Amino acid sequence: MPHVAQLDTVRADIAVSLNSVTKEYVQWQRSGKMKDVLRNLVNPEKKVVSALNDVSLTVNKGEFVAYAGANGAGKSTTIKILSGILQPTRGEVSVLGLRPEQSRVELMKRIGVVFGQRTELWWDQPVAVSFEWKKVVWGVPEEVYQRQLAIVTELLDLGDLLSTFARELSLGQRMRADLGLMLLHDPELIFLDEPTLGLDVLAKRQMIEFLKRINREQGTTIVVTSHDMDDLEEMAQRIVLLSHGQIAFDGSFNQLRELTGSLCRVRLTFLGDVQALPCGNLLSVTRTTSEYEFDTAVTPVKEVLAEIAKLDGVVDIEIRKAPIEQIVAELYTRWKR
Amino acid sequence: MIKYLVTSKLSATRALDGGLFYMLSGHLLKLARLIILLLLWRSLAAQGADLGGLSLEQLLLYTMLSSILTEQLSIVTPATTAFWEGSIASRYLRPLPVLAQMMAETVGGWLPGVLLYSIPMVLASGLVGISLGSAFMANGLLFLLSLGLSISLGFAIDFLFAAAVIYVKNASYTAYSIRQAVTKLFSGALIPFALLPWGLGNVFELLPFGSVASAPLLIFVGADDPARLILLQAAWNVVLWPVTLIVFKGSEERMVSYGG
Amino acid sequence: MVANIKRIFQLWGIYAKLDLLWFLRDTKYCVAAIVSDIVTNLSALAGVFLLAERFGNIGGMSSDQVLFMLGYACVVDGVILMFFSMNNVAWISRLIGRGQLEHRVTQPVPLWMQLLTEGFIPVSGNSMLLCGLGITWYALSRLATSVGSLWVLSFLFSVGCSVAIILSFSYIFGSIAFYAQVAGEEISTTAIGLFGALKTFPIGGLSLAAKTVLCTIVPVGLAAWFPANVLLGQAPQSLPQALLLIMTITLALAAATMFRKGMKHYATRGSIRYSARGHRR
Numbered sequence: 058m059p060h061v062a063q064l065d066t067v068r069a070d071i072a073v074s075l076n077s078v079t080k081e082y083v084q085w086q087r088s089g090k091m092k093d094v095l096r097n098l099v100n101p102e103k104k105v106v107s108a109l110n111d112v113s114l115t116v117n118k119g120e121f122v123a124y125a126g127a128n129g130a131g132k133s134t135t136i137k138i139l140s141g142i143l144q145p146t147r148g149e150v151s152v153l154g155l156r157p158e159q160s161r162v163e164l165m166k167r168i169g170v171v172f173g174q175r176t177e178l179w180w181d182q183p184v185a186v187s188f189e190w191k192k193v194v195w196g197v198p199e200e201v202y203q204r205q206l207a208i209v210t211e212l213l214d215l216g217d218l219l220s221t222f223a224r225e226l227s228l229g230q231r232m233r234a235d236l237g238l239m240l241l242h243d244p245e246l247i248f249l250d251e252p253t254l255g256l257d258v259l260a261k262r263q264m265i266e267f268l269k270r271i272n273r274e275q276g277t278t279i280v281v282t283s284h285d286m287d288d289l290e291e292m293a294q295r296i297v298l299l300s301h302g303q304i305a306f307d308g309s310f311n312q313l314r315e316l317t318g319s320l321c322r323v324r325l326t327f328l329g330d331v332q333a334l335p336c337g338n339l340l341s342v343t344r345t346t347s348e349y350e351f352d353t354a355v356t357p358v359k360e361v362l363a364e365i366a367k368l369d370g371v372v373d374i375e376i377r378k379a380p381i382e383q384i385v386a387e388l389y390t391r392w393k394r
Numbered sequence: 395m396i397k398y399l400v401t402s403k404l405s406a407t408r409a410l411d412g413g414l415f416y417m418l419s420g421h422l423l424k425l426a427r428l429i430i431l432l433l434l435w436r437s438l439a440a441q442g443a444d445l446g447g448l449s450l451e452q453l454l455l456y457t458m459l460s461s462i463l464t465e466q467l468s469i470v471t472p473a474t475t476a477f478w479e480g481s482i483a484s485r486y487l488r489p490l491p492v493l494a495q496m497m498a499e500t501v502g503g504w505l506p507g508v509l510l511y512s513i514p515m516v517l518a519s520g521l522v523g524i525s526l527g528s529a530f531m532a533n534g535l536l537f538l539l540s541l542g543l544s545i546s547l548g549f550a551i552d553f554l555f556a557a558a559v560i561y562v563k564n565a566s567y568t569a570y571s572i573r574q575a576v577t578k579l580f581s582g583a584l585i586p587f588a589l590l591p592w593g594l595g596n597v598f599e600l601l602p603f604g605s606v607a608s609a610p611l612l613i614f615v616g617a618d619d620p621a622r623l624i625l626l627q628a629a630w631n632v633v634l635w636p637v638t639l640i641v642f643k644g645s646e647e648r649m650v651s652y653g654g
Numbered sequence: 655m656v657a658n659i660k661r662i663f664q665l666w667g668i669y670a671k672l673d674l675l676w677f678l679r680d681t682k683y684c685v686a687a688i689v690s691d692i693v694t695n696l697s698a699l700a701g702v703f704l705l706a707e708r709f710g711n712i713g714g715m716s717s718d719q720v721l722f723m724l725g726y727a728c729v730v731d732g733v734i735l736m737f738f739s740m741n742n743v744a745w746i747s748r749l750i751g752r753g754q755l756e757h758r759v760t761q762p763v764p765l766w767m768q769l770l771t772e773g774f775i776p777v778s779g780n781s782m783l784l785c786g787l788g789i790t791w792y793a794l795s796r797l798a799t800s801v802g803s804l805w806v807l808s809f810l811f812s813v814g815c816s817v818a819i820i821l822s823f824s825y826i827f828g829s830i831a832f833y834a835q836v837a838g839e840e841i842s843t844t845a846i847g848l849f850g851a852l853k854t855f856p857i858g859g860l861s862l863a864a865k866t867v868l869c870t871i872v873p874v875g876l877a878a879w880f881p882a883n884v885l886l887g888q889a890p891q892s893l894p895q896a897l898l899l900i901m902t903i904t905l906a907l908a909a910a911t912m913f914r915k916g917m918k919h920y921a922t923r924g925s926i927r928y929s930a931r932g933h934r935r
Contacts (some may be wrong), residue, residue: 408836417834417837418826419827419841420837420838420840420841420844421832421840423827423841423844423845423847424844424846426848427847427852430852430868430872430874431852433860433864434852434855434857434860437713437857437859437860437864438712438859440859441712441859443708443710443712458819476757508836520870543831564906571691572693572694575693575694575695575697576693576697578697579697579700580697584850585804589708590704590708591704591707591708592707594704
């Protein structure tokens with residue numbers, strides 16, 4: 058009995074579980090030539106594409122997980138499966154202990170989903186009216202609604218937007234309004250598919266800060282997909298990288314860096330003309346500055362510093378980790394091969 | 395010219411990418427409507443109803459041709475949808491006149507209907523005792539001229555409605571409903587004007603909607619004076635195209651800022 | 655059951671509120687909507703009266719009986735417009751073809767309940783229904799039909815059946831869009847369009863075979879002609895009186911089966927396209 062109790066406790070901590078999930082699509086193939094039109098009508102050529110291939114993944118409650126991958130890696134498909142829009146071809150899916158395809162209605166009351174390129178706002182109504190609509194359709198209790206409304210209005214700076222027609226909002230404003238709408242029922246788990254797509258720096262910052270805050274303060278579990286690795290690193294504690302429908306990496310951002318070696322960058326500023334550093338790869342150079350990349354596993358920082366000390370006229374040294382974008386790009390290239 | 399053909403081709407192949415069975419279903423519904431109308435006219439004639447001066451043969455011919463040319467006699471371009479979706483701005487990024495590219499898309503979109511419905515219906519018309527061939531021999535040239543004017547006028551009217559949509563941006567459905575209702579009654583595509591009581595058909599015939607659908611059909615069945623109808627069609631073209639261009643031009647800034 | 659009914663009324667309530675706010679959002683648009691309604695209804699009514707005038711005393715129906723049938727047809731159209739027109743609920747192939755069903759799937763409401771409620775526009779969509787009721791009342795005042803509570807109930811029941819038949823027809827064909835999103839996007843429009851003006855013709859003069867086809871396979875006759883004649887106490891002799899009910903059940907079951915099958919396909923294959931609902935892009 059204690060063993061069972063233990064299992065239940067473990068299960069209760071799990072927000073998302075994918076077990077050997079495979080998702081296949083059928084794609085219609087077309088040559089685009091008029092002469093093939095009639096043949097296509099009678100006997101269309103089809104191809105089976107594997108969007109997800111035997112994916113297993115667990116996300117615990119309270120986690121903030123970045124779900125990344127190149128275009129077509131299967132990110133959106135996963136989000137759609139998790140939110141019950143699509144069914145997997147094979148495998149088991151559990152979200153907050155429920156099977157999305159069987160308990161869709163119950164699940165939707167507990168999760169929130171935002172697709173960055175779509176909106177749930179009623180386009181010819183002011184934002185506040187969409188919020189009212191959400192309250193009724195989701196059956197949000199008055200106190201929860203008022204509390205959440207106050208939170209999202211303040212944190213997402215929605216005050217002025219509430220009385221604006223949705224179709225007249227800019228993209229950044231619309232995303233903020235959509236996020237606010239999604240949070241009105243106080244979901245335990247949030248899926249965000251490319252929420253920062255097309256946002257300017259300020260809007261992006263606002264959104265990232267907001268997501269971090271609700272994860273930290275309300276314990277909301279968040280799974281977010283994005284192409285912007287720097288954004289993801291800033292938001293999430295854990296990154297799951299998909300490649301060709303399979304999980305290629307699952308761990309922290311630091312562990313991800315170690316995958317490609319411990320790449321670091323050093324930027325040197327000279328009083329006069331630049332001088333060459335004998336270790337590392339030269340990335341860029343101007344008359345007074347140069348930037349090198351080196352792998353700390355091969356050349357420890359101590360050695361690099363010793364080499365720099367031998368140079369004349371160095372007035373500034375800046376050492377930092379290689380951007381996560383570069384690490385991931387390198388991994389994508391490797392996986393492509 | 396080639397750029398318009400390529401645009402038309404894209405539009406045509408896009409619409410043909412659905413698989414035969416699925417595409418045929420819509421045309422089967424159109425066929426059902428045609429059969430019902432043909433049955434009704436025959437039944438009315440058998441009961442001695444007044445067909446407004448048309449013979450039963452003319453009425454059947456009129457209805458058959460109206461069905462065959464459904465898309466050409468009721469032109470719907472992508473303009474209104476592009477406003478509604480807010481995607482009109484992207485059409486300004488192509489090195490083609492906006493109206494011309496939408497016309498090319500519309501014409502390309504006719505291909506599935508022509509292949510799967512119009513041509514088979516022309517071939518099958520003889521089976522139901524309707525002789526399109528002999529009517530074409532008699533009035534074909536004038537009919538083609540009238541059809542050309544009708545299509546041109548159809549485009550002008552569609553663009554005019556589309557431009558009107560931009561002025562009522564939050565009420566595009568309203569503009570759409572008005573158009574549907576007005577066209578349904580005043581075009582003569584479904585119910586020939588001759589069947590309307592109190593000589594109303596003679597009045598409706600003078601309106602631009604009548605010039606779009608009723609005129610070429612009447613010329614084809616030989617039921618009216620072709621010269622008068624063609625002159626009327628030409629006059630409406632001369633009046634409406636400049637109006638359309640002016641209104642469209644005037645609403646361009648709104649279109650682009652609204653759609654972008 | 656009670657909870658479901660309560661929920662349906664709750665949802666109708668919010669959609670009615672949305673509609674009222676939309677209608678009154680701006681004087682200019684409110685006037686535009688009213689003008690549009692007037693033009694649309696005048697055109698529809700003009701068509702109705704012209705047809706009654708032309709086809710009166712045809713197919714075993716007098717002018718006033720034809721007018722009653724046309725009033726009935728307007729009521730049926732009015733119910734569809736008032737209850738199922740918002741967000742293209744009646745024109746389901748558009749929702750499917752444009753990939754917009756996904757917006758419904760993420761709501762914590764059973765899909766059937768969403769489709770039953772979210773098309774409700776009692777303020778901006780009531781004019782056709784009111785006009786239809788007016789014509790029906792006018793026609794009845796000129797006919798000898800005795801109108802009691804039972805008659806009113808059977809009128810409401812018949813209208814419900816005719817509406818269900820048209821919507822089922824739209825959903826049966828509309829389900830094709832699950833399999834061919836581009837080619838099938840407008841198929842519900844064609845399916846509903848088939849009923850358009852055809853339902854207002856008195857088809858009594860057609861052969862039995864034709865009438866049977868028009869009241870079964872292509873059920874145009876059930877949208878107005880058959881129920882109107884039954885309500886006027888002159889049920890078509892050659893067809894069973896229960897035909898309306900039988901066909902309503904049959905078509906509704908067929909629509910539910912086709913739609914469910916399509917949804918399964920949708921859940922496995924997903925949507926190949928998505929077009930937004932009118933937001934600025």
